[in-house]
Amino acid sequence: MTVLIVGASGATGSKLVEQLLTKAYKVKVIVRSPEKLPESWKTNDHLQIITASVLDLSEVELSNIVSDCSAVASCLGHNLTWKGIYGQPRRLVTDATKRFCDAIESNNAHSPTKFVLMNTTGSRNRDLNEPISFAQKCVISLLRLVLPPDVDNEKAADYLRTQIGQKNKSIEWVVVRPDGLINEEKVTDYEIHRSPTRSAIFDAGKVSQINVAHFMASLISDLNLWNTWKGQMPVIYSKSSS
Template sequence: MKIVVFGATGTVGLEIVKQALERGYEVTAFARDPEKLSELRKSNLLIHKGDVLNSKDVEDSIARHDAVICSLGDGRIGKIRAKGTLNIIQSMDRLNIKRFICLSTLGVGDSYENLNFIWKHIMFGFFLKSAFKDHKLQEHYIFKSSLIFTIVRPSALINGAITNDFKIGFDGKFKDLNLKISKEDVANFLLEQLHKEDYLMQAVSISN
């Protein structure tokens, strides 16, 4: 399988690339700064230098691939996710590539009620307000698209390992969460969606 990973140098994106290479996928890692991927020397890795806000860069990287995984991040700034994702969606439409898996965050949509006071009012209400707004707009674009998508909403990311020991697909009323999950588990879950149909055309929440 040939996949493109956007946000390939980010916390989850880099882990996605590493795990995808280990699985034997042909991986195109889209990066504004390819030097950050210089240690990953694999025959099944292609590094595509580009700007996700540049339509031609995006379309050139997606051509002749089977699926796209988006893990765009922009820290607290909150401008790149939605605009970049819209560029990806439009490029996929032009190329008739349909499978799209996107990293979002727990708290968007009905998962907002899964958050505790700190995440609702301090983190997303103040410190990460712009980033949270960007995630919501990003999901809006995806739900309006004609792609075969899966949106993954993890809780706060931590370093760890692949455990496959976390809660999946809970609704907004579920409260028994510690609101953390390893980036390794998140990357693995995103990649697993390439071969599963459990969460097509929907957003799925994951957390410990």
């Protein structure tokens, strides 16, 4: 089984690569700066490094890259710099999601490809009644105006929810919504919910990048877990944050 990961050089993406390699999967990564990757990756026969910008690849190139992949995982995000937040591309996550879905569909595979999108608790699952307070609505509306990455994450999740939907023959998807990312070295106990159990603005929880990576890898490798969450937007918290 081959898995493609984009955003593999980031804090969560790199941990997802390690999780999948530990499970003996073949992994492809698309990165712009391979020199920043661990040396152990460059000599690993189970890892293929593709040097490119996702949005610069042609439709044919993307189709070829995903042709032998049974799963695609996106950990793409905007760098927390002025250029990363306010520069181009403003719709990195959304545009990459659309392009990969188009590439997957173009191959007409006999079985659906799994697509796992790392997102945020700031994105609501509008298929569910996820009530939020008036104060939180006001803050989120302001964030949409001043922080383009928030809108990007929302639109990427909405694309999978509304355009790919629940009955697509080529793609099955899960949007993973972590809250308050922190760095830890080891996987710890965590919990998964259909919707946030606390306010992402006023009472945010925490979850380590390695726990998010572990859950994403488990979704890819565990069919029962996948069938539990496909077509949904599960929220993940580390139990210590409760």
